[in-house]
Amino acid sequence: MVRTTNFNAGPAALPLEVLQKAQNEFVDFNGAGMSVMELSHRSKEYDAVHQKAKALLKELMEIPDDYEILFLQGGASLQFSMIPMNFLSKEKTAHFIMTGAWSEKALAEAKLFGSTSVIATSEDDTYKYIPDIPEIPADGAYLHLTSNNTIFGTQWQQFPDSPIPLVADMSSDILSRKIDVSKFGIIYAGAQKNLGPSGVTVVIIKKDLLSKENEQVAKILKYSTHAKANSLYNTPPTFAIYMLSLVLEWLKEKGGVAEIEKRNRKKAGILYRAIDESGGFYKGHAREDSRSNMNVTFTLKNDELTKAFIAKAKEERMSGLGGHRSVGGCRASIYNAVSVEDCEKLAAFMKTFREEH
Structure with a gap:
C-alpha cells in the first residue's frame, strides 16, 4: 500500500x-x-x-x-x-x-x-x-x-x-x-x-x-x-x-519535545520559503511574526487556480490541503507526525505547479 x-x-x-x-x-x-x-x-x-x-x-x-x-x-x-x-x-x-x-x-x-x-x-x-x-x-x-x-x-x-x-x-x-x-x-x-x-x-x-x-x-x-x-x-x-x-x-x-520542536521549525521553514519565494503566486495569510509552525495557510490568485492546486495535489497523493470554509485558500497542517520529507514533497509540488501556471 x-x-x-x-x-x-x-x-x-x-x-x-x-x-x-x-x-x-x-x-x-x-x-x-x-x-x-x-x-x-x-x-x-x-x-x-x-x-x-x-x-x-x-x-x-x-x-x-x-x-x-x-x-x-x-x-x-x-x-x-x-x-x-x-x-x-x-x-x-x-x-x-x-x-x-x-x-x-x-x-x-x-x-x-x-x-x-x-x-x-x-x-x-x-x-x-x-x-x-x-x-x-x-x-x-x-x-x-x-x-x-x-x-x-x-x-x-x-x-x-x-x-x-x-x-x-x-x-x-x-x-x-x-x-x-x-x-x-x-x-x-x-x-x-x-x-x-x-x-x-x-x-x-x-x-x-x-x-x-x-x-x-x-x-x-x-x-x-x-x-x-x-x-x-x-x-x-x-x-x-x-x-x-x-x-x-x-x-x-524521537528525542522528546526539544527535538520535535527543531523538526517542526524546519518543516514550517520549508513551506514558508516556498510561499515567500513564489513572487506572489502564493500569499501567506498570517503576518510573518505570528506564523504558525503547525498550520501553514496561503492563498492563490483565484478560486479556479486553488481548486486546480488541490485537485492536482490529490492526484499526487497529498490530502487535506483545502483551507477552512470560512477563509478559503489552502492550508497544510504539519503536526508532529508529518515528516520533513512530507513537507519537502509539498514544497517541490508547489514549485512545479507555479511553473506550470
Missing part, C-alpha cells in the same frame, strides 16, 4: 510506527487474549496503559507535581463550557484574547455563565496576527487564549505573564514545542492533532483550582470529580488513551 501524505487539520496524521504497533496488538493485547478495546477500564492491563500515558505526558511536558492530568471526553468544545461553568463566579469577569474562530466559540460559551471581556483581538485584520496584550486586570476569574489557530495559521510565540489563572486551548500545538506549564492554570487539548485519535481530551489543571469550583455544577462536569477518580469516574475512551500512550512513546523515542 502507498501511504497518502496527510495534511488534514484533524483528525490528523498519526505516526506510521504507532499505527503498525496498534495493528500488531489489536486482537491480542499483551497476551490478554482480548483487544485493548475490550479490556475493562478497571483491569490491571488497562490500568498499566492509563498510568503510562499520564507518566509520559508528565515527563515530556515537564508538568510540575502541583498539577492534575485528566483524560476527559467531549473535545475542546466541552471545555469551552466546563471552564466558565466551574470557575466563572457572579463577582468575577472572564477575560479573553481573540485570535480566531475557536476563541470566538470559547467566548460565546462563557457568556452563558457570567461576565466576559475581550482585552485584545486581531479580528480587525481577519485574525492575521497575534495582538499585543494590554495590562491584564488582576481581579478577573481567568484569562483565556488559543495558543495556535488552525484556521488562520497564527501561533503565540510567547505567552503573557498573567496575574490571574491563564487558560489555554492548546489543541493544535500541544507537545509541538517546549512550554513552561507553570505559567498556566489550565491547559486543554483535543487529542486529534498531535496526541492521538479523536475521542480523548487532555486537561492539565493546577490542583489549587480544584477547591475553587462553583458548587452548582453537575458532578460529572466538575474537574475535581475526575481528579479524585483518576479519570475513571465513568468509562473513559480507553482505546484513544491507549493510542495516546503509543504516540507519547513515539515522541520520546
